[in-house]
Amino acid sequence: MFQRVTLRLLHHPFTRAANVVWMLEEIEQPYELEYVDVMGGQHKQPDFKAKNRMGKLPTLIDGDVVATESAAIALYLADRYALGRLAPTPDSPDRATYLRWAFYAPSVIEPGCAANSSKWEFSPGSVGWGTYAEMLDTISGAIGDGPWLLGEQFTMADVVFGGTVRWMTQFGMLERRPEYMSYVERLNERPAWLKAKAINDRIAHERGLDQKR
Ligand SMILES: N[C@@H](CCC(=O)N[C@@H](CS)C(=O)NCC(=O)O)C(=O)O
Incomplete structure (x- = not known):
């Protein structure tokens, strides 16, 4: 049956838009x-900034809705298209977590x-992210025994949180604790991740970007 495509992602494979795929x-x-x-500065042009004043990716268009x-x-996306599957419903006890x-x-x-x-100087009590050491232990606690943040139920929170852990460990900005790396390995086995990775890699290759890494 014919399905109308409404979702359109403004995309570049080397940006956070890759995670939105x-x-x-x-x-x-x-x-x-x-x-x-992005290399040519298209995201800083008026046409793009009319959708996202930050001039940043990802920017998603869903019909008349612009999401950044x-x-x-x-x-x-999880609430609109996968409520109860990828997002606990508002009355679920898991929603807050x-x-x-x-x-x-x-x-x-x-x-x-x-x-x-970057060795910023700040007072941990005055900033929202606190100390690096407490953050590391909090991430370990969130992953816990897994397999996912909500235990047996994989959710969109794993895509956001896990995608960030994957990205930060890959770029050497977060230490590679064993529990982080086994969580990332589990994420890497998700069929949707593998499909998205293949799409991002193909576009990078077609655009000749893989030589510029
Ligand atoms: N807080 C934003 C950050 C978006 C962001 O920084 N995107 C980067 C790519 S990963 C970007 O568009 N950089 C281009 C620029 O700022 O010129 C989000 O999480 O989506």
Whole structure:
């Protein structure tokens, strides 16, 4: 049966938009990718900035809706297209834990890793990301015995939180604790991740970007 494509991701495979391809594969909805020439500065042009004033990727278009910020895109997609499967329903006792880890990635892990690797000076009590050591232990506790953040149920929080752990360990901004790496290995076996990776790799290859890494 004919399905109307409404989801359109403004995409470049070397940006956080690559993780949104994974989200789109997890929700199992049709979508289109529109390549943005980041090296050429297309994302800073008025046409792009009319959708996202930050001039950043990812930016997702869903019909008349424009969604930006990776974690917000993830939660939006899960609620709209996979509620109860990839997102606990609002009345579920798991909802708070789900939101906690989805927000923790951009509000604590990202700035915490940047602060640590760039040796920022700050007072841990005055910033939202606190100390690097406490963050490391909190990540370990969140992963726990796994396999996922909510135990047996894989959710979109794993895509956001796990995608951040994968990215930060890969780029040497987060130490590679054994529990982090086995969690990333489990994530790497997700069929939706493997499909998204193949799509991102193919586009990078077609655009001649893989030689520029
Ligand atoms: N907080 C944003 C960050 C977006 C972001 O920084 N995107 C980078 C690529 S990963 C970007 O567009 N950089 C291009 C630029 O700022 O010129 C999110 O999580 O989506």
